[in-house]
Amino acid sequence: MTTNKSPSLSYRPDIDGLRCIAVVPVLLFHAGLGFTGGYVGVDIFFVISGFLITSIIAKDIREQKFSMLHFWERRIRRIIPAAAVVVFCTLVAGAFILLPQQFIDLGSSAAAQTMMAANFYFWDQSGYFAPSAEFAPLLHTWSLAVEEQFYFILPLLLVFAMGRKRTSSGTAIKLLGTIFVLSFLWSIHSTRTTPDSAFFLLPARAWELLTGSLLALAGTSRTCGPRLNEILSAIGIGLIGFAVFYYDHATPFPGLAAVPPCLGTALLLFSNQNKPTFCGRILALPPLVFIGKISYSLYLWHWPLLVYARHLAIDETSLTVRISMVVISIVLATLTWKFVENPFRGKSTLKNRNQVFSFFFVTTACLLLMASVVISTNGFPSRLSQQAQTYAKAGQEELPIQQTRAVTKEGTLPTVNPADNGTPVLPVLVWSDSHGRVLAPMFRKLCDQHQVNIYIATRDSHVPLLDVSLEPMLKNAAEYNDAVFKFIQENKIRTVVLVSRWRAYIEETPNHALMRQRGATEEDDSSAKDVFQSHMASTVARLREAGVEVWIMKQVPYHDRHPHESLARAVMLDRDIATLGSTIAEHKKRQAFVNSVIDAQASEQVHIIDPLPVFEMENQHYRLQKDGKSLYRDDDHLSDYGSTLLAPIFEPMFKSIVEQHRPRH
Template sequence: MGYRPEIDGLRAIAVLPVILFHGGFEIFAGGFVGVDIFFVISGFLITSIILSDLEHQRFSVKRFYERRARRILPALLFVVLACLPFAYAWMLPSELEQFGQSLLAVATFSANLFFWSTQAYFGPAAELQPMLHTWSLAVEEQYYLFIPLALLWFWSLGKRRLFGLILLAAILSLLIAEWGWRHEPKANFYLLPTRAWELLVGSLIAFAPRPTALAGFGARTLQQWGPVAGLGLVVYSLFWFDESTPIPSVYALAPVGGTALIIATTTPGHPVSRLLTARPLVAIGLISYSAYLWHQPLFAFARIRMLEEPGLLLATVLSLLSLVLAYLSWRFVEAPFRRRNSPLTRAPLIPAAITLSVLGLVGAGFSQLEGLPNRLPTEARVFIDRYDNYQDIANGRFGQCFFGEDHEGLTTLRFEPQCYGTPNLRRFVLLGDSFSAHYLAGLQALVKPGGTVAQFNISGCLPLLELPRVSPQRCRQLNPERFAALRSDDVVIISAQWPATVKRAGSFEHQALDQTLERLTARIPPEQIALVGASPQWPGELPVRLIRADLHQSLQPGDRLHNPTVEQMSEINRALGALADAHGIRLINPLQRLCKDDNCLIALPFEGTVELTASDYGHLTPPAARHVLAPFMSRFTPAQSLSTVTTGSAQASM
């Protein structure tokens, strides 16, 4: 197969949105599908090379893996080595420990398995992982383990039957992905069985003749409109998909199918071909692999060091810097090692294996030594230890009234009897996810005699009667029970980590919340329902920020710190306030209680000492939770026994 510059242009269209998405440019809400585009390109190129070698009877498994090693490993190892001093200098023990684990995963081509077990792809915590993006390299590396062997073993069947087998495998993988996003969304995102179809689509294109080799009206139509349709599907995905779009699934047919159409039907001279072969795009495409490698560490270390989300200027500078570093590593690392006759590459596998082994050992050392905590002063270590696993302690009733990832996949989940509160007392019900559970201790302190707290919390599960398309299995198991448990005389406090999409009137989350409130207020008096808005979200974790800024030793009640997310959270709360007004219920706005302008409380008095307002990036501590709920709870006088007030303990059937 000859060089096709439009594929390099397509690589540029894939990598730039990925970089800008991770840089926080909201216009590229679907920029993460650039990875899906890369998968199709990789599947096509690898299969084309293998088929050509098989047809000319020159295929060698050893030579195949040698070429892959020369292509992938030098730049990857160079970037990882460049990250080590910054990780050691800037990361706190828990961060360095996890970074070490990710290094070991990179060295063993299992980064996707590691991040599947530890880290969701979207969210504040993911943005601080320098090696997060290597999950996609692991998927490709795992694909490379079996695709050459499969093509070699089944080559004797003939290309037609081999095409059919690959098509069958792609369909099966897509069907698994369709099941996966509904039941195991995190595994669905990271693992090869649900990603393989995207690479296999690329492999299928390698079997298909180009339109120039065909004749007739159909071929001319393909040549004319195929590239246009393909580019339209890709652009649509990049701008209109967002974090709520289940990927991979049939939705991914848009970027995957669009990429396949471009590769399969674009011919020289076509307007789409002229666009993709423009020199700037081709140049970026040539360095796209290195650009992909550099961008995530740059953004992650910037967030770690700057203590906040990069602003527009810094994000732009880092995006450009990733391209500059990409050119340098392409020019001085990638290109020399890819030349087979270069002295650097006469025996590439041995030094690569040694370097991988050393990196794996370094990573294992960071992990086994728990992130080398002795790098920090004693008082800093004590401060950090205080907030490790804080939520498990503060929320209590974990595994009884509050379920999380630890309970995913269990078939017998149900809320324990104590979650329903003490019988014959007025119930104050916490309904939501972990951002509802963090109000438990504060609410218990505020409930007056004659009242009781009921708790129905599911981590990662919005309090909606109709769940989003991507919802963990635990949500689908427990959600009906918690809504069925509500009674007409309950005081219901609804809280969650509301996604940004809830502020868009046409979004699923906005409409589902609107419908949920409508059905709740039909059964429960509106004055007994409160909707809790978004609370301050800290880039990174608040205790970590204070350690890095050396503020942890001088905390005083009432201290404040600049929080760059206040405006973003305020936009969400304005949308929630409009919904609350529409249904006549109360909005509890944590920002009004905790923040003035962009400066938010970081410390409050608590039991004779000083307590932070958040134990991590946003979960509130008991004094902060009490501070937020106090005005709302002051409306309720000491509750009488329900047996003397009403016999109306009828459930508010949804």
């Protein structure tokens, strides 16, 4: 390698082409048009941003003309106008498309985005009962927040390390290199232990931006021969292509998986800094450069359009609609780039710094005001008909965590406290994940009718089977279930009801871990199905050995969309609601294996409760509503009203239990 004496910040069309390579996979991935790993385009953007911003700041510091105010003036001109337009339009459109709770969520996310904290908002909203990400119109702004937070920290670090009169980058390289290593190690660790924080928050993402920063400080002072540059450039494209085409939603990310796209981007930036390589010349082709120029606006527009198309579709969005949204995104991005980005970036619109900062504060205040109005009015429910509001309210129900003394908050151990009002507590325990928790209204109804109380041990996303591990997503699941079983033994429980979304633990889902044998090693190739089959049988056997009569409830029908939302939107759009639910054939096919395992447990002291007949309709679909009320609070959890409809199928169990424990005279 040789030293390049005068690093240049002259325009490089290949970087715009690289932006195209970043945004197109993201766009097509989100539209469901291929590129299963297209989400790595965001990581490409991170490296590019770190490279360019660091190059600019370092150059200004060396020339002793760096100003934080000037830096943020440029950032405001570059980032805020287009983002403000898209957020404003998204809020306005939401008033016509979204249900009240969705509109409230949009208002909250708009406020967070305006305050450069969208990543914190969506991280906080990424829990088990959080709204589905694919229906959040501003979800994609998390990456903008990460960059903006990085922009606050990076200039301070560079000024501290380089000083105003120093030209050497050595100290800055050491400082940023140390942070890079720490961030990278944290990213690897947190991707495995706390994947949501790793995905959304800066500490696990900083190393990606710092990849570009370190390249700007160290790499631009060196160059390679033409042949080696060609090889490095080809490797860079190959690494990006590998990630884009090989990764999918199941790839743990970022962590180590983010290395190929980030390293590939760095290699392309490095190998094309002096003389373009073959890959660099391809990236500099006018069509790619044009998409690169509009990439920021294209990234901003594409996601709200796709989300609103999903909302309006009620069921699956057609291929034609998704392609149309891509085309409309490009059109809107082009217009935004020409009439918003370019005028504001230059000085034709905002002529001086005072105007820039005034624009920023006024725009921020206006968007925050809009967001606060949406939130304070509860999403303007009066926009909807009374029937649509009734359906929509099912999604706003609080989970029945402690509506009776028998239902308790989750804890490390199951705290299942008996009632203290004189009502007898039967030796009966409902052992479940969240699907038993939502049955609390039904159990309360039956307990009131029979003047008894029962225990409920419930923990979200924890399958009620012994010796099953749910790591790495959930720690101590096996120990929790051990504690429940110990409670059963110590309190001489004689009846146990097992309730769960059983299938979720043998397939890939965002909120459930695949079950494994407790203590299983990486070499253990037992499938989740094998574990479910063996541990359902062993759990039932151990309960029977403890003298327990067992009742196992099969899974209620679940749906691809949230029923309460589908129902409300169908009313809004005057569409038929009779065929919105899953078909009977579809559900039975999906549940065939699970139901066969459950049915195999049946015996004189092991009873099977099947909720499906309650939901079946003559048109071969499962019902989503009855008497104008939604039966669901989301795609698989019953609403309070829906749970009470199961009372008749649990009535025989209650009568039998009450009869068994009736005092004998």
